[in-house]
Amino acid sequence: MGKYIINGDERLVGEVSVSGAKNAVLPILAATVVGGNRSTIFNTPNLRDVDIMEKILISIGCKVERMDNIMYVDSRNLSNTNIPDELVREMRSSIILMGSMLTRCGETKVSYPGGCEIGPRPIDLHLKALREMGAKIDESHGFLYCHCEKLKGCEIQLDYPSVGATENAILAAVRAKGTTVIRNAAREPEIIDLQNYLNKCGAKISGAGTSIIKIEGVEKFKDVEYTIMPDRIVTGTYMAASALTGGEIIIKNVETNHIQAIVAKLKEAGCLIYNDNSSLKVIGPEKINYIEMTQTLPYPGFPTDMQAQMMAVLSIADGTSIISETVFENRFKHADELIRMGADIKIIGKVAIIKGVKELTGAKVKSKDLRGGASLVLAGLAAKGTTEVENIYHIERGYEDLDENLRKLGADIIKVE
Numbered sequence: 001m002g003k004y005i006i007n008g009d010e011r012l013v014g015e016v017s018v019s020g021a022k023n024a025v026l027p028i029l030a031a032t033v034v035g036g037n038r039s040t041i042f043n044t045p046n047l048r049d050v051d052i053m054e055k056i057l058i059s060i061g062c063k064v065e066r067m068d069n070i071m072y073v074d075s076r077n078l079s080n081t082n083i084p085d086e087l088v089r090e091m092r093s094s095i096i097l098m099g100s101m102l103t104r105c106g107e108t109k110v111s112y113p114g115g116c117e118i119g120p121r122p123i124d125l126h127l128k129a130l131r132e133m134g135a136k137i138d139e140s141h142g143f144l145y146c147h148c149e150k151l152k153g154c155e156i157q158l159d160y161p162s163v164g165a166t167e168n169a170i171l172a173a174v175r176a177k178g179t180t181v182i183r184n185a186a187r188e189p190e191i192i193d194l195q196n197y198l199n200k201c202g203a204k205i206s207g208a209g210t211s212i213i214k215i216e217g218v219e220k221f222k223d224v225e226y227t228i229m230p231d232r233i234v235t236g237t238y239m240a241a242s243a244l245t246g247g248e249i250i251i252k253n254v255e256t257n258h259i260q261a262i263v264a265k266l267k268e269a270g271c272l273i274y275n276d277n278s279s280l281k282v283i284g285p286e287k288i289n290y291i292e293m294t295q296t297l298p299y300p301g302f303p304t305d306m307q308a309q310m311m312a313v314l315s316i317a318d319g320t321s322i323i324s325e326t327v328f329e330n331r332f333k334h335a336d337e338l339i340r341m342g343a344d345i346k347i348i349g350k351v352a353i354i355k356g357v358k359e360l361t362g363a364k365v366k367s368k369d370l371r372g373g374a375s376l377v378l379a380g381l382a383a384k385g386t387t388e389v390e391n392i393y394h395i396e397r398g399y400e401d402l403d404e405n406l407r408k409l410g411a412d413i414i415k416v417e
Contacts (some may be wrong), residue, residue: 001047001390001391001393002338002392002417003392003415004395004403004414004416005189005413006340007406008360008381008383008412009383010126010363010381010410010411011245011247012409012411013248013409014408015251015252015313016238017251018230018231018235018251018253018254019045021229023032023163023190024189024231025228027111027190028041028053029050029053029073030196031100031197032075033097034201034221035175035220036075037076037201038073039072039073039197039223040225041071044071047295047397050071052087055064055084055230055417056061056087056088056097059075059080059087060079060119061075064318070336075157077106078205079224079379081101081109082109093164095110097110098130098146102147103174103175106148110143110147111144114212115410117152123164123165125160126162129156129165129169129182132147133154133172133173133180134146135151135154136148151172151177153176153178153179153217153335155180156169157184161185163298166185166213167209170191170194170213173215174198174215175212175218178216181213182212182215185211186298187213187299189257190229192208193228194208197224201216201224202218204218204388211393218256227259229255230255232255233305235251236262237261237309239259239262239266239273239280242282242283242290243266243284244284245284246285247284249281252279260300266313269289270287276378288355289318290314290319291314293322294321294323294324295324297326304331308331308374310376311334313324314332315338315343315357316360320353320355321356321358323351324369325352330346331369334373337365338371338379344357360382361383363383363388367388367394370397372400373389373391373392374398392415403415
C-alpha cells in the first residue's frame, strides 16, 4: 500500500498550488449521469477516489476520457443500472449516484457504501428524502434496490444538514416532476459548486449555500464545460504544515471565503496570515499558542475534515487545548498514532484534551483514515528524527501529489511503494 518516510524538523518555505476539491468533483461526476449529456470537467484532481468514480461511470456505460486535470464524460448511452459492489465498498461518496440513477433511469442497485472508518454515517437521511420523492427502496443482503416510475417534487425537511443527503436530494430532484424544496440543507461550498454545474447544464436550482434549496424539475440538459472549485481542506492542511514547522508558505488557487473558520483558529494559534483574492501567505509562529476550545460543526463552522490536522498542530502548543468532535463519533483514531510520536492526548468520548509537548519524535505510524493520515504526515514534518507513515492509500484518496508538493517546500519526504 506504500508509505511516506519523513525526516522532520525542517522549516517549510515556498509556494504550493491547491488542486480541485475532492468533495466537489465527486458529486459533480455523479451529476454527469443525470442529463444524458457531455461534460468537460476542468481542475479535476488526480486522486484515488476520482479513479474509483471513473471506473463506476465506465461500468454503467459512460464514455470517460482523462488528460492531466481535464475529465470528459459522455453519459448519453447509459447501459447498466447496477453499480459494482467492489467499487462502492471502496468509496462512500458513491452513494450519491442513487439520486442520479433514479432520476435518469428509474432504477438502480447499489451496495451499502464503504470509505474511511470514522464511525457510523447512516444513510437513512438519503433514503428518507428519496422515498419522499416517490422512490421505492428495498434493503436486502447489504444491497439497496431502488426503483420509481417518475420522481415527484416535494418538501424535504432534513433532520440534520447532511452534505450527502442534500446532494442526493438535489440530484434526484433536477429531473423530478414539479418543484422540490429542501429545508435544513447543508450549506457547504461544495453544494454551491454542484448547483453551479447543474445550472450550467440547464437545471433550475437556487439557494445552495443557504439552509433552503429550491429545485424546479427540467427534462432537457445541454453539454457543458465546468471548472471545479479549489479544495478548502487541502488548503487548510498546507496552512497547518506552515504552522507546525514555523514556515512561510504561499498557497495559490485558494477560495479565501471558504476557509474563514480555519484562518480564525490558526491565527488564534499564533500564525500570521495574509490573503488576496486567490492566494494566502501563512507564517508559522516560533511557539504555537494553545487554543482553549475547537469544536467541529457543519459549515460555516470549523470543519470536521480539519480536526485531525488541528490536533497535530496543537500537540506542540504552549499549553492545553481541547477539541470537541460533534460531527462523527469515531474520528480520533489518529490520536493513538500521535501519542506514539510523543504527543500527550487524552480522549474522553467526543472530546480530546491535548497537552502540548516540547517536541514530537519520529516513529512508525499507520494511517487509519484520510484526514488522520494527513495529520500524521504533518506531525512527521515537525518531529525530531524519522517518521514512517504506513497505509498511505487513505491519504492518496484526498491529496494529489502530497509528497511532491511538500518536497517543493523543503520537506525531506519520500514515498516508498
